[in-house]
Amino acid sequence: MRAAIFDVDGVLTDGRLYIGADGEGVKAFHVLDGHGLKLLAQAGIVPVIITGRDSPAVRRRMSDLGLTRVHFGVSDKLACAQAVLAELGVDWDELAVIGDDWPDLPLLRRAGLACVPPNGHAEARAVAHHITAARGGEGAAREFCDLLLVAAGRYAALLAAQQGGTLDAR
Numbered sequence: 001m002r003a004a005i006f007d008v009d010g011v012l013t014d015g016r017l018y019i020g021a022d023g024e025g026v027k028a029f030h031v032l033d034g035h036g037l038k039l040l041a042q043a044g045i046v047p048v049i050i051t052g053r054d055s056p057a058v059r060r061r062m063s064d065l066g067l068t069r070v071h072f073g074v075s076d077k078l079a080c081a082q083a084v085l086a087e088l089g090v091d092w093d094e095l096a097v098i099g100d101d102w103p104d105l106p107l108l109r110r111a112g113l114a115c116v117p118p119n120g121h122a123e124a125r126a127v128a129h130h131i132t133a134a135r136g137g138e139g140a141a142r143e144f145c146d147l148l149l150v151a152a153g154r155y156a157a158l159l160a161a162q163q164g165g166t167l168d169a170r
Contacts, residue, residue, distance in 0.1 A: 047067060
């Protein structure tokens with residue numbers, strides 16, 4: 001896989017919306033997921049965020065992670081994804097997607113690898129190639145990232161580098 005698209009609500013968060021008295025939205029993100037996104041980028045797999053909502057909390061988290069391919073308030077995720085793939089020179093079979101609900105179905109149906117958290121909608125789970133053990137907002141995105149890193153043969157080297165060692169590539 002050369003790129004991976006992530007939904008936000010229900011994937012990087014648990015899908016619940018917290019709205020304060022002044023109308024501000026608050027979201028909880030799992031640090032495992034954030035580190036997984038960084039590892040993907042280090043491995044040369046482009047992380048892309050496509051979300052139907054826009055919020056200061058999501059913008060802040062994506063900025064903190066250093067992600068540059070982030071699309072907020074997208075009503076047509078398929079059109080957005082097609083534009084991103086064209087820009088990256090990536091084909092659908094080189095793309096992995098993790099989503100959880102109906103707006104993600106067009107992407108999940110076309111991607112080379114479609115992944116859904118177990119708390120995703122039944123229609124999304126029905127088209128998934130893989131359903132994570134972890135729930136959305138509880139490490140599902142990290143599990144997805146690890147799966148891609150293992151498949152790309154990059155997981156062990158990244159882990160060894162994190163531990164201050166090197167991996168013998170023989």
